[in-house]
Amino acid sequence: MRRAWLLIPLLMAVVGCAKTEPEVVVYCALDREFAEPVLQSFEKSTGVRVRAKYDSESTKSVGLTELILREKDRPRCDVFWNNEILQTLRLDEAGLLAKAEPSQEESYPPVFRSPVGTWHGLAARIRVLLVNEDLVAPDQIPRRLEDLTDPKWKGKIGIAKPFFGTTATQMACLAEVEGDDWLRQWLRGLRANQVQVLSGNKQVAVAVGEGTLALGLTDTDDALAEIRAGKPVRIVYLDQGPDERGLLYIPNTLSLIAGGPNPDQASQLINFLLTKEVEETLAQGPSAQIPLHGNARRPRELVWPEDAQRMGVHFSAAARRWDAVKQLLMEELPSP
């Protein structure tokens, strides 16, 4: 008993000290290297400690979404910073998100925020085709998604695992816009073309940059990284012809988790993240996100058509299709 006091530091190490400073808990699917400096900036300017949980590249948003779903009876997370929208909408459907009213809400287009305020989009990425210019002649470059099923691209196309992240969002949106049959046929065409399924968008972009693949479906931030690295690649914006489906903009989304332990600090954080300054940090920095804030500057190196057609998709409807799309993906893209 005399040495029982020795157990006190052990107990504190195990259970953790009681919190004495204000804090906010964030589940963040955006790459740690991009999100951490922004969150640290928030900490410095407000004195609110940020406890963040990140996830690895290939399973980011889904893993964190599953955690939030499981914690629904006793939420630990205050803010979910998702790097896409599909999983956020799953949580919205499940009634796990609370309404937030950030002061900068009106600076964002209505299509990129929830009509009831349960999620707010920022810092988007566009789904693009990255092309290795040494392997593909200019007149051979695909212009539409359907062109990727041309047998001349056999073994030369890469996509990221379609169950996670922006690739999953793209699949769900394509199913919503074009229908399940179209998606199934397109996936079969890709499979016949021996499409290479890599662990993430970054890996796809790197493979195209290195020349092991000629074409790859990826996001603008990963594509831009290859351009900055001096690789012989070019971004192609697909489906820009008249009556074609247009570009898919996938925003980061911020949501307040209903019943979270620190609602005030969570609102403070969302307000901070939806500012022009944060959008420009994410746009001008290595992440090269596309700002959705009306007054924020675009990334310097990213050039896309001023009159670029945007895919008219209802994200909520696409999210409702996800379970069926997931099943379709498992059937059409089997293991090697």
Added chain:
Amino acid sequence: MTVGPALRGLGAAILAILLLPIGGTLLAPFLHPDGMTFRAELPRVVSLLRTTSVIAAGGALFAVPVGFLLALHLVRRRPWWSGAAWGFLLTLLLLPLSLQASGWVSAFGPSGMFPIACFQDRAGPMALWIVTFIHAVAALPWTAAIFALDLQSRSPSAEEEGLLSAGWGKVIALLLAPSMKRSILLAIVLAAVPVFTDMSICDLFAVRSLAEEAYLQVDLVGGDERLTFLSLLLAGFASVVLAAMLRPIIVPSARIETNSRLDVVGMSQTTTARLVGTVACLAVGMMAIPFVGIGWQLGWESSGSGGSWSFANVFDALSSTIRLHGAMTLQSLIWSAIAGSLATISAAILAWCWVALGPISRFVGLVLALTFILLPAPIVGLALVDFCQLPDPTGLLAMIYDGPAIIILGQSLRVTPWLFLYFSLLLGREEPALWENLRVEGYGPLRLFAVALWGVHRSAVGVAFLFGTAMAAGELPVTKIIAPPGHDTLAVLIFSLLHVGTTRQLAALATTMSLMILCLAAAALGVARFRRRN
């Protein structure tokens, strides 16, 4: 041997603590049998099994014979570098597969030391063979350790006599191999187990295996009951087979020979002996390649059309890592040490209770421990998450879930079964007469236990603690799921950076972890050798 009610109760309580958090998840498929149909998924399951079996078989085909020759050379020839080799092998045993994979990518990946085309061909046909190769090399320390233990437990005199009249080849083929069948089987299983349980390499190279599917399914659908049922089926079957193979090894007859070195004049000059030595050296060299890659990545700075390597870069990278992540590294090491301590105490108590059981109960105990080891980690991780969400008016579960306690619990769950096997092997080999004599002298059950662990096997407890701490520090798949926000471990950080690409930061973290595990492994080896001498 009498265990006594106090220890029996403690053993039961420990078993309950280990089983309770994940029991609900494991029982769920049996409570809801309606969804247990696999007809629609059968082709996919068969395809995944096929891929996994190819990787496991390929890995075992390489790792078993090479591991045997390596062990033979180190134990029977005892070259001057054998001590360092064992320290290195023990370190490799404890390092997470993801770290070793990062080393291979640093060596041969697109931005690696010597870029090789097939290493860049992720998800192509070569990806499967690359994954098989990495698993095979990662299995070498395990197979070498099994064969070394076997060789050390038998006197070399039979081999010496054999070598006087025949060459190494005949001694291996006609004398050693037939008498080491159990070790060969165990080595095959140990080479195959990580393929079924660890997804990090398959995930990195986008190869769809059962472990990678378990990880995917659990993340996609959140612990599908069918996945749990399938995993229990496979893990249970494999555990029964493994337990049957382990039982003959845990007998109170074999002792570790103190002199296991061969002593035949001129023996080293034969062609076969030279071949064995060459293979051993090549095997060690092959296992070192990932670390050479990490070392290269650490010091390489690319610029313009080329780049340069310098110690200044190495120093910068390591000092930057210590500055940024030193506190986190120390913190996670403390957690791992706590998990290692808890696992050591729990495993020792459970093994002590186990030794007193009858043969059937012992077999069931072995199967339970092995099932724990073979169960896919994501299932364990999510089971812990679900357990902590149970209604709890005291708030204790919330406190555990939101602090380092959940990490310690998860790591203890993963490490305890391994240490249980270690203590079972140790205590199971003791002569029962030793404890009977002490009991007759008036030693009660608790005192007997204390004498056994702290008196007779004190250094083994030390080895178990160090081993357990290292294993806990390297634990990744469960920790990744359960780590609360703001609580990172080194293994999780390395894995998350690995998917971004191999960089100096990743190499510095990998080096830090390797050095940490190396120190623990060297300490364990030192304690083990001290124990053998005494």
